[in-house]
Amino acid sequence: MAKQRVVVLDTTLRDGEQTPGLALTPEEKLEIAQALDSLGVDIIEAGSAITSEGERKAIKLISKAGLKAEICSFVRAAKEDVDAARRCDVDSVHLVVPTSDLHIRYKLKKTRAQVVQMALSTLEYAIEHGLKVEFSAEDATRSDQKFLLDLMKQAEERGAHRACLCDTVGILTPERAREFYSRFVRMLKIPVAAHCHNDFGMATANTVSAILGGVREVHATVNGLGERGGNAPLEEVVVSLKHFYGVRTRIKTRKLYSVSKLVERLTGLPIPPVKPLVGDNAFAHEAGIHVDGVLKHPSTYEPISPEEVGQQRKLVFGKHVGTHAIESELKRMGFKPTRKQVLEIFQRVKRLGDQGKTVTDTELRAIIDSVMGRKFKDLVKLEELTVVSGNKITPTSSVRVRFMDREVVESGTGVGPVDAAMNAIRKVVEGISNIRLMEYHVDAISGGTDAVVDVVVKLTDGKRIVTARGISGDIIMASVQAMLNGVNRLLWDRQMRG
Numbered sequence: 001m002a003k004q005r006v007v008v009l010d011t012t013l014r015d016g017e018q019t020p021g022l023a024l025t026p027e028e029k030l031e032i033a034q035a036l037d038s039l040g041v042d043i044i045e046a047g048s049a050i051t052s053e054g055e056r057k058a059i060k061l062i063s064k065a066g067l068k069a070e071i072c073s074f075v076r077a078a079k080e081d082v083d084a085a086r087r088c089d090v091d092s093v094h095l096v097v098p099t100s101d102l103h104i105r106y107k108l109k110k111t112r113a114q115v116v117q118m119a120l121s122t123l124e125y126a127i128e129h130g131l132k133v134e135f136s137a138e139d140a141t142r143s144d145q146k147f148l149l150d151l152m153k154q155a156e157e158r159g160a161h162r163a164c165l166c167d168t169v170g171i172l173t174p175e176r177a178r179e180f181y182s183r184f185v186r187m188l189k190i191p192v193a194a195h196c197h198n199d200f201g202m203a204t205a206n207t208v209s210a211i212l213g214g215v216r217e218v219h220a221t222v223n224g225l226g227e228r229g230g231n232a233p234l235e236e237v238v239v240s241l242k243h244f245y246g247v248r249t250r251i252k253t254r255k256l257y258s259v260s261k262l263v264e265r266l267t268g269l270p271i272p273p274v275k276p277l278v279g280d281n282a283f284a285h286e287a288g289i290h291v292d293g294v295l296k297h298p299s300t301y302e303p304i305s306p307e308e309v310g311q312q313r314k315l316v317f318g319k320h321v322g323t324h325a326i327e328s329e330l331k332r333m334g335f336k337p338t339r340k341q342v343l344e345i346f347q348r349v350k351r352l353g354d355q356g357k358t359v360t361d362t363e364l365r366a367i368i369d370s371v372m373g374r375k376f377k378d379l380v381k382l383e384e385l386t387v388v389s390g391n392k393i394t395p396t397s398s399v400r401v402r403f404m405d406r407e408v409v410e411s412g413t414g415v416g417p418v419d420a421a422m423n424a425i426r427k428v429v430e431g432i433s434n435i436r437l438m439e440y441h442v443d444a445i446s447g448g449t450d451a452v453v454d455v456v457v458k459l460t461d462g463k464r465i466v467t468a469r470g471i472s473g474d475i476i477m478a479s480v481q482a483m484l485n486g487v488n489r490l491l492w493d494r495q496m497r498g
C-alpha cells in the first residue's frame with residue numbers, strides 16, 4: 001500500500017450539488033470553494049460549466065479567486081462542454097463517459113464504438129486547448145471490464161493526465177473495490193482515482209480499499225452529499241486513511257468540523273447528529289458509565305480526540321446521566337456540592353429525562369440553583385417586544401429590556417419576524433459580549449396553527465456553547481424566551497469567570 005500522499009478531489013460543488021433539491025448561488029459556491037482550499041483539498045470540481053449561466057458565473061468566480069487548488073469543471077464527451085469550461089478559465093476538466101452497456105444502450109442510445117469515438121475526440125480537443133484531463137468512466141463497476149480497460153488505455157495513449165473509475169451506484173464491497181481498482185493501477189501508467197457512491201453505506205470503506213489497491217486520488221464530498229445515498233464523505237475517508245493506515249493527505253483535519261458546518265448552513269441540509277466525526281453527537285456523552293469513563297480517561301469512549309477534527313467534547317444531561325457527570329459539571333461551575341446535593345440534582349434530571357426531555361443548559365442551571373440554594377439573577381429581562389412584519393416591509397422588531405438594572409431599547413431587522421426579534425436582543429448585549437446563534441430548532445408540541453411550540457437554541461460567545469429552551473403558543477415569544485435564557489446563561493458564566 002502506498003505511503004505516498006493521496007490526492008483529494010472534492011466534488012461537493014458538482015456531485016454534492018446534485019443532491020435532489022439542492023442549488024447553490026455563485027457566491028455560496030465561492031464561499032465553499034474558499035473553505036475547501038484552506039482545508040487543503042488538492043482539486044476542486046467546481047461544477048459543470050455547460051449547466052447554466054449561474055454555474056458558469058460560479059466556476060469563473062472560483063477560477064479567479066487565486067486558490068491553491070486545481071479548479072476543474074465536469075464535462076460530457078462533447079466539444080461544447082469543453083468550450084464552456086474553457087470560458088470559465090478552469091485548470092482541468094473531468095471528462096466523463098458512460099461505459100456500461102446499460103448506460104450506452106438505454107441512456108445514450110448509442111453503440112460502444114460511437115461512445116469511444118466521442119470520448120477520445122473530446123479528450124484530444126481538450127488537450128489541444130491546454131486543459132488537464134481527468135478521464136472518467138461512469139458506471140465503470142458494471143461495465144465490461146475488457147472494453148473498459150481498452151478505452152482507458154486509449155485515453156492514456158492520447159494524453160489523459162489521470163483516469164477515474166466510478167462506482168456510480170455503489171455496488172462494490174471493500175474486497176471487490178481493492179481487486180477492481182488494483183487491476184487498473186497495474187495496467188495504466190497514469191494515476192488512477194476512485195469515485196465511490198454510498199448506496200449501501202460502503203463508500204468510505206470502498207474508497208479506503210481502493211487506496212489499499214494502489215489508487216492515488218480519491219473523490220469525496222463534504223458531509224457525504226450527493227445523489228441518493230450520497231458520495232464518500234471527505235471527512236470519513238481522510239480521517240480513516242490517517243488513523244488506520246497512516247496514509248497522508250493535505251487535509252488540515254482540525255478544519256473539518258467548521259467546513260462541514262459551513263456546507264450544512266449554505267446547503268440547508270442538516271447533518272444527522274449521529275454522523276461520524278462531524279455530527280453533533282460524535283463526541284457527546286450522556287450515559288453514566290460512558291461519562292464516568294471519559295472523565296477519567298477520554299480514550300475510553302473516544303477513538304480520537306474531538307479537537308483533531310475541530311470538534312469539542314460535550315456532556316449531555318438527560319435520562320441516562322450519571323452522578324459523575326453532575327459532579328464534574330458542578331465543579332466546573334465553581335460549586336463544592338455535598339453528596340446529597342449531587343443526588344438531588346441527579347434525580348431531578350432523570351425525572352425530566354423520563355418525561356422524554358433532554359435537559360438544556362439553562363434548565364440544568366435552574367435545577368442546580370434551586371438545589372444549591374443560589375439565586376441565578378437574569379441580567380437581561382424583557383419588558384416589551386414589538387414585531388412588525390408583512391409582505392411589503394422588512395420585518396423589524398424593537399425590544400425594551402432591563403439590562404443590569406438599566407433600561408435599554410434596541411431594534412433589529414431580519415429575514416422574518418423571529419430573526420428580527422433575535423437580532424434586536426443580540427444588539428442589547430453587543431457591547432459586552434459577541435453572542436452568536438449557532439443553531440435554532442423548533443418543534444410543535446401540539447397540532448394546528450395554535451400549536452404550542454418548543455424552541456431550542458444553541459448560542460456561543462466564543463468561549464462557551466450553551467443550549468436554551470423557550471416554550472410558548474407564540475413562536476416569536478418562544479424564540480425570544482429561548483434566546484434570552486441562553487444570553488443570560490452566557491452572561492452569568494462570564495461573570496463567574498470574572
Ligand code: KIV
Pocket residue numbers: 015096136137138139166167168169195197
Ligand atoms: O457517479 C458517477 O458516475 C459520477 C460521474 C458522472 C463522474 O459522478
Ligand code: ZN
Pocket residue numbers: 015166168195197231
Ligand atoms: Zn458520482
